[in-house]
């Protein structure tokens with residue numbers, strides 16, 4: 001577990017009209033990552049943030065990106081993205097038949113390599129890839145849409161995951177949680193051992209842009 005909990009702001013929740021102001025607020029308040037949900041309409045039932053968006057965002061800020069690839073066969077698309085060493089890149093266990101190969105192909109970019117798993121995927125599948133990853137993105141909802149309700153079994157699953165990492169003596173592997181991270185859920189998940197908290201409509205994007213700073217403080221208090 002990281003000593004200090006980190007926030008990854010879910011950029012699919014921003015109102016584009018307020019994008020510049022939103023980034024300024026995140027910079028002022030030390031938001032550690034910008035979470036980019038890349039969606040292809042095949043792996044998840046939605047389309048979203050793509051290559052040009054990422055390029056544009058990098059002109060606005062140097063906050064590191066946390067790129068969540070919800071796309072089929074990511075191994076053939078990595079080169080389109082412009083991955084930087086300071087980024088986290090999550091690929092989904094369910095998105096490729098050759099998970100180690102994708103993780104191998106990610107290595108030259110020097111980014112942190114995370115494996116994401118959907119709520120119905122058992123944590124046992126991670127055991128074979130622990131040597132290839134820096135972190136795990138544990139989905140608490142089925143990915144594709146912001147503002148969903150947590151799948152109840154995922155809280156217990158987070159506990160199982162932390163125990164599994166302990167047993168494997170791989171507590172250095174970072175646990176990120178994504179989907180319906182309310183301050184309350186965040187508090188519980190921090191107690192369990194999560195380090196990176198994806199913050200969307202359930203927390204920092206509540207209300208209007210003027211409320212975001214206050215929302216960040218509330219989430220920070222819950223996960224510190």
Ligand code: DX5
Nearest residue numbers: 143144146147180200201202
């Ligand atoms: C789910 C996305 C999340 C989502 C999380 O597909 O990966 O980034 O926006 O934020 P909430 O659930 O709080 O809107």
Ligand code: ZN
Nearest residue numbers: 035037068178
């Ligand atoms: Zn995500």
